[in-house]
Amino acid sequence: MTAVDRAASIEGLRRLALRRLPHFVGDYLEGGAGDGGGIRRNVDAFRKYQLLPQALAEVTPVDTSVGLFGKRYASLFGISAVGIAGIYRRHADEYLAEAARDANIPFILSGASHATIETIARIAPDHTWYQLYGAHSPAVTENMLARARDAGVKVLVYTVDYPLAPRSEVVSRTGVSMATGPNLRTLPRLVLDALCHPFWTADYLRGGGLPKLGSWAAYAPPGSNAKQIAAYYVKNWNNPQTWRDLDRIRSLWKGPMVVKGLVHADDALRAVQAGADAVTVSNHGGNKLDCMQGALDSLAQVRAGAGRDIRVFFDGGIRRGSDLIIAKAIGAEFCFTGRATIYGVAAGGLRGAKRAIDILQSDLSYTMAMIGCRTVGDITHDHVVAAS
Numbered sequence: 001m002t003a004v005d006r007a008a009s010i011e012g013l014r015r016l017a018l019r020r021l022p023h024f025v026g027d028y029l030e031g032g033a034g035d036g037g038g039i040r041r042n043v044d045a046f047r048k049y050q051l052l053p054q055a056l057a058e059v060t061p062v063d064t065s066v067g068l069f070g071k072r073y074a075s076l077f078g079i080s081a082v083g084i085a086g087i088y089r090r091h092a093d094e095y096l097a098e099a100a101r102d103a104n105i106p107f108i109l110s111g112a113s114h115a116t117i118e119t120i121a122r123i124a125p126d127h128t129w130y131q132l133y134g135a136h137s138p139a140v141t142e143n144m145l146a147r148a149r150d151a152g153v154k155v156l157v158y159t160v161d162y163p164l165a166p167r168s169e170v171v172s173r174t175g176v177s178m179a180t181g182p183n184l185r186t187l188p189r190l191v192l193d194a195l196c197h198p199f200w201t202a203d204y205l206r207g208g209g210l211p212k213l214g215s216w217a218a219y220a221p222p223g224s225n226a227k228q229i230a231a232y233y234v235k236n237w238n239n240p241q242t243w244r245d246l247d248r249i250r251s252l253w254k255g256p257m258v259v260k261g262l263v264h265a266d267d268a269l270r271a272v273q274a275g276a277d278a279v280t281v282s283n284h285g286g287n288k289l290d291c292m293q294g295a296l297d298s299l300a301q302v303r304a305g306a307g308r309d310i311r312v313f314f315d316g317g318i319r320r321g322s323d324l325i326i327a328k329a330i331g332a333e334f335c336f337t338g339r340a341t342i343y344g345v346a347a348g349g350l351r352g353a354k355r356a357i358d359i360l361q362s363d364l365s366y367t368m369a370m371i372g373c374r375t376v377g378d379i380t381h382d383h384v385v386a387a388s
């Protein structure tokens with residue numbers, strides 16, 4: 001039994017992950033935007049609610065499954081897009097996809113992934129969703145969509161909350177971009193950090209150093225190495241998107257489309273009117289700004305303003321099974337995890353990814369039974385109260 005198997009909570013996996021990662025990598029994962037207040041607020045927003053169990057209900061067998069876009073998934077959560085994930089653990093995209101497939105939950109491949117869309121769709125043909133950032137070149141965007149479609153991906157997640165490249169105080173401090181890696185100026189400062197984290201460093205060096213952004217390799221100048229592909233990506237990945245772009249993406253993608261990164265009820269309604277099949281209330285895990293409300297508070301507002309008729313997914317701050325239940329009670333039809341599953345894969349590769357899913361899943365089914373809910377549909381607003 002490894003330390004990862006013994007981890008009893010996502011917090012346990014987080015500690016293992018941070019022990020393995022050099023500070024310049026771990027601090028980036030934990031840093032978020034600005035002073036990191038956005039991440040803390042996302043997590044703390046759940047503490048404003050407490051569960052209100054109902055007794056004597058038929059609760060066994062607990063059924064955590066949820067139907068989405070014609071498929072029945074095993075749980076109320078899937079794995080959200082996390083870019084450049086191979087920096088935390090080489091082949092993290094592949095491990096997360098495999099773990100999601102085996103657990104029968106969706107896996108959203110980031111538009112800034114190290115693995116290619118074709119690789120991931122081969123590993124998890126029925127569970128891969130594809131996340132798109134609108135590239136500067138419309139031809140690149142179109143090609144990414146065509147590749148996702150040809151690879152058999154059914155669900156598109158269009159992320160719209162980054163009109164400019166993110167600003168990370170951690171990156172400003174360390175001088176190391178996670179995409180392009182260290183350079184000659186920053187390298188000497190990182191050597192001691194790397195030496196103190198030999199398992200991560202050995203994995204990094206054994207894999208050939210900076211992992212290649214497979215999703216962007218096809219668009220960078222021919223013959224580009226990993227650093228050159230990353231430099232191309234940094235310049236070209238996030239063209240500021242507008243409602244016109246949403247119309248264009250909608251006309252190009254024929255399958256289900258989720259618009260991710262909305263926190264305003266008017267935006268949610270407008271996205272659905274423009275043809276989105278669902279919206280994800282998300283503040284990019286606190287990576288966008290450090291002065292936004294907690295994502296769960298945005299969820300409550302979007303539900304209050306946009307009503308019950310639109311499909312609303314949610315991510316931000318989920319670390320426990322009870323968080324999934326609270327999000328569902330507040331109005332999320334489905335939830336996604338970013339860091340929780342990254343902690344798992346960073347701590348223990350495939351085994352760690354599976355452990356993170358198991359922890360959340362068993363916590364979810366236990367807590368559902370304890371509050372008197374046999375199915376996900378039984379969870380309602382009546383099961384939460386404001387914390388006293």
Ligand SMILES: Cc1cc2nc3c(=O)[nH]c(=O)nc-3n(C[C@H](O)[C@H](O)[C@H](O)COP(=O)(O)O)c2cc1C
Pocket residue numbers: 029042080081082083084110111112131159260282283284285286287315316317318336337338339340
């Ligand atoms: C390191 C990191 C990288 C991310 N990369 C992406 C990305 O490439 N595309 C995207 O749509 N969201 C990205 N996100 C946001 C996540 O999809 C998700 O919204 C967020 O992590 C949820 O918050 P949580 O980490 O508290 O679960 C990223 C988040 C993190 C922490």
